[in-house]
Amino acid sequence: MFSSLTDFMIVDIFVSHFGQLMEGLKFTFQLTIVSMICGTTLGVLLALGRTFGKKPVSWLCTAYIELIRGTPMLAQLFILYFALPPYGIKLSAVTVAYLGFTLNVAAYQAEYTRGSIEAVGEDQFKAAASLGMGHWQTVFYVVLPQAVRWSIPAWTNEFIYLLKFTSLAYMIGAPDLLTQGKLIASRNYQFFRVYLIVGIIYLVIVLAATWIIGKIEKKIEIPGFGHQKRP
Amino acid sequence: MPDKPLLEIKNLKKSFGDNLVLDGISFSLNGGETKVIIGPSGTGKSTILKSINRLVEPDDGEIWLEDTEIISCRHINAIRQQIGYVFQDFGLFHHLTVLKNVMIGLTRVKKIPKEEAMKKARYQLDRVGLSGTEHQYPAQLSGGQKQRVAIARALAMEPKLMLFDEPTSALDPELIGEVLTVMKELADSKMTMLVVTHEMGFARSVSDEIIFIEKGSIVEQGPPEKMFRHPVHDRTKEFLFKLEDLYGEGSG
Numbered sequence: 001m002f003s004s005l006t007d008f009m010i011v012d013i014f015v016s017h018f019g020q021l022m023e024g025l026k027f028t029f030q031l032t033i034v035s036m037i038c039g040t041t042l043g044v045l046l047a048l049g050r051t052f053g054k055k056p057v058s059w060l061c062t063a064y065i066e067l068i069r070g071t072p073m074l075a076q077l078f079i080l081y082f083a084l085p086p087y088g089i090k091l092s093a094v095t096v097a098y099l100g101f102t103l104n105v106a107a108y109q110a111e112y113t114r115g116s117i118e119a120v121g122e123d124q125f126k127a128a129a130s131l132g133m134g135h136w137q138t139v140f141y142v143v144l145p146q147a148v149r150w151s152i153p154a155w156t157n158e159f160i161y162l163l164k165f166t167s168l169a170y171m172i173g174a175p176d177l178l179t180q181g182k183l184i185a186s187r188n189y190q191f192f193r194v195y196l197i198v199g200i201i202y203l204v205i206v207l208a209a210t211w212i213i214g215k216i217e218k219k220i221e222i223p224g225f226g227h228q229k230r231p
Numbered sequence: 232m233p234d235k236p237l238l239e240i241k242n243l244k245k246s247f248g249d250n251l252v253l254d255g256i257s258f259s260l261n262g263g264e265t266k267v268i269i270g271p272s273g274t275g276k277s278t279i280l281k282s283i284n285r286l287v288e289p290d291d292g293e294i295w296l297e298d299t300e301i302i303s304c305r306h307i308n309a310i311r312q313q314i315g316y317v318f319q320d321f322g323l324f325h326h327l328t329v330l331k332n333v334m335i336g337l338t339r340v341k342k343i344p345k346e347e348a349m350k351k352a353r354y355q356l357d358r359v360g361l362s363g364t365e366h367q368y369p370a371q372l373s374g375g376q377k378q379r380v381a382i383a384r385a386l387a388m389e390p391k392l393m394l395f396d397e398p399t400s401a402l403d404p405e406l407i408g409e410v411l412t413v414m415k416e417l418a419d420s421k422m423t424m425l426v427v428t429h430e431m432g433f434a435r436s437v438s439d440e441i442i443f444i445e446k447g448s449i450v451e452q453g454p455p456e457k458m459f460r461h462p463v464h465d466r467t468k469e470f471l472f473k474l475e476d477l478y479g480e481g482s483g
Contacts, residue, residue, distance in 0.1 A: 126286055127322030127381075131336035131388065132312035141339055145326045224325045224370030 010193050017184050024180030025201060031097055031166045031176060036159050038098075039105025044144070046110035051117050052139055061110070068107035073168055076100055081172045097174035101166060108158060109151075116150035117143060149225040156213045163206055177201060235297070237262040237423050238283070238392055243292035245278055252278050253289070254447035260392070263421040267434040270444035271470065276427040279444075280394045283425070284314045296392065312340060315385030315393040319400050321377040323369040323384075329356065330365035333384045341388065348387075355383035359413045375406030379413055386417075393417065395426040431474050435459060443467050 014021070049061035068076070081096045091099065120143050128138040167178040181198035185191045236259035245253040252275040260266055268276045281287035283294055285307050294301040301310055323332050330352055337348035356362055359379040369377055378398055385393060395414065399407040411433050418424055418437045428434065434441050435455045442452040443466075451458070451467045462468045 123318065123320050123322045124324065127318065127324065129286060130284060130311060130314075130316035130318075130322070131384070132308040132310075132340045133336075134308055137339055141335065142324055142326075146324075149326055222326065223368040 009190065010197060013184070013188070013190060013193055014197050017180075020180050020184060021177065021197070021201065024175060024177035025205070027094075027175050028163065028166055028177045029205075031101060031169060031174070032159065032162045034098055035101035035105050035166075036162060038102040040109045040155060042102065042106035043109025044113050044148075046106060047113035047117060047147075048139065048144070050110065051114055052135075065107045065110050068104055069111070073100070073104050073165070074171060076104060077168065077172050093169075093172045093174040096172055097166070097169040097176070101162070101169075105158065105162065109155065112151050112154035112158070113147055116147035116154075119150055120146050146225075149222070152217060152220075156217060159213065160206055160209055163209060164202055167202075236260055236295075237264075237297060238425070239293075239295040240279070240283075241293040241295075243279065243282060243294065244290045245275070245282060245287065246290060252447050253282070255292070256444070256447070256449060258442055258449065258452065260423060260425060262391075262423050264439045265418040265422075265424040265426065265437055266440045266442060267438040268425065268427045268442045268444060269429070269431075269434060269470070269474070270450075274445050275447045276444055277396050280316070280396045280425065280427060283392075283394060284311050284316055286316075308340070312336075312388055313391045315382075315388060315390035317378070317381050317385055317393065317395045317398045319397040321369070321374075321381045321401070323377055323380055325369055328366050328368055329361065329372070329380050332369070332380055333387050336384065336388050351387050352383070355387045356380070358386065358416075359383045360409070373406060374402045375409045378402065378410045382410075382413055382417075391423065393422055393424045395424065395428065397427050397429070399428065399430060429474060429477075431471070443470065445470075 046061045046065060049057045050065065051058070053061060077096060077100045080091060080100050081093065084091065124142055124146070125138060128142045133141070166176055169176045170178040170182065173179060177198060181194050185194040188194070238260040240259065241257050243253050243256040244251075256275075256279060258266070268279065270276050278287055282289045283296075283301065285301060289302055292302065296310060296313065299310065301307075304310055324335065327335060330349065333352035333355055334345075334348045337343045337351060338345060343351070353362070353365070356365065359382055361376060361379055361383065364372065364376065364380075369380070372380065382398075398414070399410050402410065407430070411430060414424070414426070414433065415437050426433070426438070438455055440452060441455050441458045443450045443458070443462075443464075445466060451462060451464050458467065459471060462471065
């Protein structure tokens, strides 16, 4: 068993399928980044709706968030992919992957953001009011910028998590890294070696992303936020 | 003396639940005057200030800022722009630099162009002795500096009236002086000021009148000399005596 790990077949497989693996990796990146950006944007809106919206709006946002967070992601993908076509909505695996992950990320990001919004102190609202700021001005110029600062660690954590979690797209056959691995293995029957390669690639990109994000977080950190204690 | 006071409060009442906090407060403030409100904790001093810019909604009474009645006013944000408010806990925006803290009211509320807002902000920062801190964040400042930024931020709006809500109560003793000095200079420049404080030295040397409040009512009011030397009510005498004992006279 150990010898099979040290043999050179792994290298051979990696080299000969490099193009296909990178195709998969490219899709994994695209899926992660697009659903992260769209999902976070939607998530911030949901958090604002839940916290500051009028009752029906707040209720709708809450219902959405709880529905998504309360059901398995896989079930959500299957519903979008298998349960919609009978109603005339036919979406490709790629579209379902983008849509499904965006909708899922939004619900989680909404909750992180809401937590941060609620952590913004009463004094900030009073100070804004004393300058004559309106409600939404206060939200956009005072509360949200601070909430976003507090949310950054949770957001970046979600990004790292999502890099691996997007492998769930494999279940509907979207062409991500894991799907490409499966395709390669089903032809050469080297399941163990191929999945090992795929695992190593995930590990490398996750470690690299963690390192890069750490640098970025440090760069955009301002005194009073981030790793220091709250003011 | 102007014919009409800048601020006039008539029969102001406020309860929180069963707790009657303000039981018919009336007084007025002429342009350029500084009045200090003193009294034991929990007697509604801050509630008066908060009522003036409607951070608290009063139950009854009238508050006139020149020709505008504030309690019934539908455009409260327009009123708030004319009233500077300095909080006990500073209320600086944590995510903005000192300069942007002072600018934000000008650019976002008054819609003044950025260049002009920056000029005004720098002028006010210079006035409170904080030139050079423009690009620091609130977390990097001392309490006294934070409060001076807060004062600069309020002044930048060019208010008709400045309200100070225990501006030195959250400060370490050695930082109180720098804030009181700024406030004294403001009073000397004929800013109209209403100050809630326990700093008797400030009250005595700066204010035109001291208003002593207890249990939601004005017990006594008058010029500092009269209040300190010949208070009419025993309660006033007792309170001032206690405060001087606690805080001393010299801190202003």
